[in-house]
Amino acid sequence: MTDVTWIPEGVDLTRPSAARIYDHLLGGGHNFAADRAIAAKLVEVQPNVATIARRNRAFLRRAVLFMIEQGVRQFLDLGSGIPTVGNVHEIAQRVVPDARIVYVDSEDVAVAHSTLMLRENPFATMVQADVTRPDDVLGSGGVRSLLDLDEPVGLLAVTLGHYISPEQDPVRVFARYRDAVPSGSLLALTHFTDDFADIRADDLVETMRSTQNNVFPRTRDEVLELFTGFELVEPGLVTTSQWRPEPGGEVVDDPSQDGLWVGAGRKP
Ligand SMILES: C[S@@+](CC[C@H](N)C(=O)[O-])C[C@H]1O[C@@H](n2cnc3c(N)ncnc32)[C@H](O)[C@@H]1O
Numbered sequence: 001m002t003d004v005t006w007i008p009e010g011v012d013l014t015r016p017s018a019a020r021i022y023d024h025l026l027g028g029g030h031n032f033a034a035d036r037a038i039a040a041k042l043v044e045v046q047p048n049v050a051t052i053a054r055r056n057r058a059f060l061r062r063a064v065l066f067m068i069e070q071g072v073r074q075f076l077d078l079g080s081g082i083p084t085v086g087n088v089h090e091i092a093q094r095v096v097p098d099a100r101i102v103y104v105d106s107e108d109v110a111v112a113h114s115t116l117m118l119r120e121n122p123f124a125t126m127v128q129a130d131v132t133r134p135d136d137v138l139g140s141g142g143v144r145s146l147l148d149l150d151e152p153v154g155l156l157a158v159t160l161g162h163y164i165s166p167e168q169d170p171v172r173v174f175a176r177y178r179d180a181v182p183s184g185s186l187l188a189l190t191h192f193t194d195d196f197a198d199i200r201a202d203d204l205v206e207t208m209r210s211t212q213n214n215v216f217p218r219t220r221d222e223v224l225e226l227f228t229g230f231e232l233v234e235p236g237l238v239t240t241s242q243w244r245p246e247p248g249g250e251v252v253d254d255p256s257q258d259g260l261w262v263g264a265g266r267k268p
Pocket of ligand 1: 160
């Protein structure tokens, strides 16, 4: 018999979700045939799409470790996705065992699987909420019980911003989280862009249209605006593989194939 505890009741198996497509691209098993069909189409359009996903995940790890080095001991992971290799609590708590992590996602499978994984972890929790409604997130039981908003917070928005439509106003959404955290907090994000000729952004956007998550690529300047009120740390806004690579890490010949703008900033 297969383990079905991560499949929440009522989940629509036929409507692909970004969380499950990404899980499949990373080699995970918490996805359905409809998700895998879209992933296959994405690969047809952009053959290196799984590499883009893997590099994004590697950035998340480096960003968490960087934040810990900077003294951050608590994280708010917005659009945290389905647990896979190298989850934030695993990365952080290996270094700081009582680091606190609140995961936030709206997708049912991401929420069910994360809740299951965290049930014996007193310092990490999952909140099901729409991140474009910051008051719901900030007022949630998970945030109120685990995070001390008088101490620096590591805000993570890794492959999240491009799911926020212009009407939902991502600059306003990010500003609300910035205003809720004290000086010394850090924001790390990655964001899909159509700035690079190597990336077939229009076709990728079109392919995602039949899923639960439309995609809105943004230019470098538009992504920079999301850092309003933060000071970018070195090396600034770059592509995934250019951001603080680890010594001996992957050598990348053509960073424009990364497909994402990434960076981290500190609230002064
Ligand atoms: C591609 S996954 C990224 C997972 C993880 N952050 C990473 O980069 O490895 C994007 C996640 O954002 C979530 N998401 C998108 N829009 C959201 C929203 N408005 N509220 C909450 N979660 C959202 C999706 O459900 C999905 O799980």
